[in-house]
Amino acid sequence: MKRTPPTRRSFLSLAGSAAVAGAVPVVTLRPLEATPAMLTSAIRNVVGEAPVRTGKVKLDIPPLVENGNTVPMTVRVESPMTSTEYVKSIHVFNEKNPQPNIGNFYIGPSAGRAQISTRIRLADTQKVVAIARLSDDSFWSTSVDIVVTLAACTEEVN
């Protein structure tokens, strides 16, 4: 196939129409997204003023998701899970769904293993954050960036 290189004029008009087309969804979708500020405040609601350190938590989600309506997720926390040293709870958040919370999971020393799995919805390509609260009330976190090709939540109902 023969392709002609774009001229300066055609390139500019293409860029202009792309900008116009891009502006519309940004305006209409904005109120439906949890902003990074909402993510931060949702995390603050759980951890309060305590510092959140990185580590100990492992978040297992496929990095490339075809269908955001059901995304398998496993969170595992490194902990001996004894009666004195254990994981109290695991909290999962997202950046760009309409709401920043995904789920709170309360376990305890009787769990034996600090690991939970569920299936979640992701409305957009975004970051997912998992935070664990340990028995000494310290908080540990990890985050994963996920590319979503088919978004969940906001489609029309047939």
Place this chain on the structure above:
Amino acid sequence: MASALINVPRKAKRGDIIEIKTLMSHIMETGYRHTAAGDLVPRDIITSFICRYNGSEIFRADFFPAIAANPFMSFFTVAKESGKLEFEWIGDNGFSSTASASITVE
């Protein structure tokens, strides 16, 4: 009628860490979707899930609309004694459902 699938080992050795898997049939309507006519579909989700082992709570979860339809949940516990695991789901519009499974610990 809501239906649940529960997967718990029937037998375990005392002290074993066992995995418990549950699947509950529920639409988990987010409350953010619109019909073709533009009406908002009201939220209808399960908001909490509790598991009790011989009466004492071993696991609890708060669900948000970001949990996929037909919520699947897997977690662990130490097999301490023979008895019953009871599961409870509570949600919007007065939704409530329970299930149970028994386990023999040797």
